[in-house]
Amino acid sequence: MAANLNIDKLDLQIIQHLMQDANISYADLGKKLFVSPGTVHVRIKKLQDNGIVNGTRLHVDLKKLGYDVIAFIGIYLEKSSLYDTVAKELRKIPEIVRMNYTTGNYSIFAELVCKDIAQLRSVLHDQMQKVKGIERTETFISLEESLNRSVQVTVEE
Amino acid sequence: MAANLNIDKLDLQIIQHLMQDANISYADLGKKLFVSPGTVHVRIKKLQDNGIVNGTRLHVDLKKLGYDVIAFIGIYLEKSSLYDTVAKELRKIPEIVRMNYTTGNYSIFAELVCKDIAQLRSVLHDQMQKVKGIERTETFISLEESLNRSVQVTVEE
DNA sequence: ATTGAAAGAGTCTCAGT
DNA sequence: ACTGAGACTCTTTCAAT
Numbered sequence: 283m284a285a286n287l288n289i290d291k292l293d294l295q296i297i298q299h300l301m302q303d304a305n306i307s308y309a310d311l312g313k314k315l316f317v318s319p320g321t322v323h324v325r326i327k328k329l330q331d332n333g334i335v336n337g338t339r340l341h342v343d344l345k346k347l348g349y350d351v352i353a354f355i356g357i358y359l360e361k362s363s364l365y366d367t368v369a370k371e372l373r374k375i376p377e378i379v380r381m382n383y384t385t386g387n388y389s390i391f392a393e394l395v396c397k398d399i400a401q402l403r404s405v406l407h408d409q410m411q412k413v414k415g416i417e418r419t420e421t422f423i424s425l426e427e428s429l430n431r432s433v434q435v436t437v438e439e
Numbered sequence: 440m441a442a443n444l445n446i447d448k449l450d451l452q453i454i455q456h457l458m459q460d461a462n463i464s465y466a467d468l469g470k471k472l473f474v475s476p477g478t479v480h481v482r483i484k485k486l487q488d489n490g491i492v493n494g495t496r497l498h499v500d501l502k503k504l505g506y507d508v509i510a511f512i513g514i515y516l517e518k519s520s521l522y523d524t525v526a527k528e529l530r531k532i533p534e535i536v537r538m539n540y541t542t543g544n545y546s547i548f549a550e551l552v553c554k555d556i557a558q559l560r561s562v563l564h565d566q567m568q569k570v571k572g573i574e575r576t577e578t579f580i581s582l583e584e585s586l587n588r589s590v591q592v593t594v595e596e
Numbered sequence: 597a598t599t600g601a602a603a604g605a606g607t608c609t610c611a612g613t
Numbered sequence: 614a615c616t617g618a619g620a621c622t623c624t625t626t627c628a629a630t
């Protein structure tokens with residue numbers, strides 16, 4: 283794992299650009315990095331074959347689509363060995379978009395996206411309540427998302 | 440805000456597909472949804488003009504790039520009115536990729552991505568320690584990310 | 597609003613360096 | 614390993630419905 287084999291500065295620069303805008307053409311990206319479009323193509327193909335890049339995803343303004351509520355849920359389990367079975371059940375709830383098994387207070391840290399508070403309430407009370415193994419939960423509703431960016435993989439010079 | 444004007448089922452289906460794979464061609468997407476490539480194009484253009492879709496982003500396997508540590512930080516502020524100034528300072532730390540102003544225990548909920556535990560320690564002790572207005576922090580290190588997906592914007596039938 | 601076809605732009609391959 | 618040019622595919626426009 284992690285084996286950073288053969289990833290040079292050009293690869294990282296390509297990744298850095300495409301993480302912000304994957305729609306830029308190989309020609310334009312090549313101009314910025316002083317290489318030919320063919321070279322950009324070869325590098326991206328290598329990164330795809332490596333599994334380092336996994337395709338591209340549309341970036342959507344969820345508020346404009348009516349999804350106004352982002353919430354984080356800290357989940358306490360009755361026993362931490364229940365992690366796998368609880369995670370499997372929670373995965374079935376479509377509003378849950380992310381789950382991490384974490385150190386610290388909570389066993390599972392989840393993020394969910396809902397249209398409104400009523401839907402959030404329904405997920406918490408109707409759906410999560412039914413999952414066996416959850417002791418209790420703590421909910422943090424996001425009032426404002428002040429930052430959401432990609433990691434910086436290149437070094438400044 | 441949110442004004443869902445003129446977003447129909449086809450728009451949502453297009454968004455749903457492109458959130459998973461933004462590289463599919465308009466032709467192939469049109470085939471799946473039983474419309475022409477031209478129609479797909481017109482709809483996507485409308486969604487871009489609306490600001491509902493904001494371009495595409497490369498999806499990267501951070502572990503393979505050597506970023507092994509994802510951590511969540513709950514931040515207590517001395518006064519919650521300090522939110523803006525603290526957020527502005529934290530934004531300068533490149534390892535911090537996300538910040539939300541939340542209800543509940545913490546004032547700010549941040550996510551950060553590091554190469555290793557040593558780097559995490561350095562961010563927590565050297566960089567965040569210097570920011571005025573932070574009372575204390577709680578760190579949750581992700582041992583496993585068991586889910587990371589897009590919201591579901593279409594209804595099953 | 598959707599279509600089909602034509603024009604324009606981008607991706608991908610490959611022989612040469 | 615990079616390049617440039619050609620072949621191919623996709624995006625984009627537009628007149629017609």
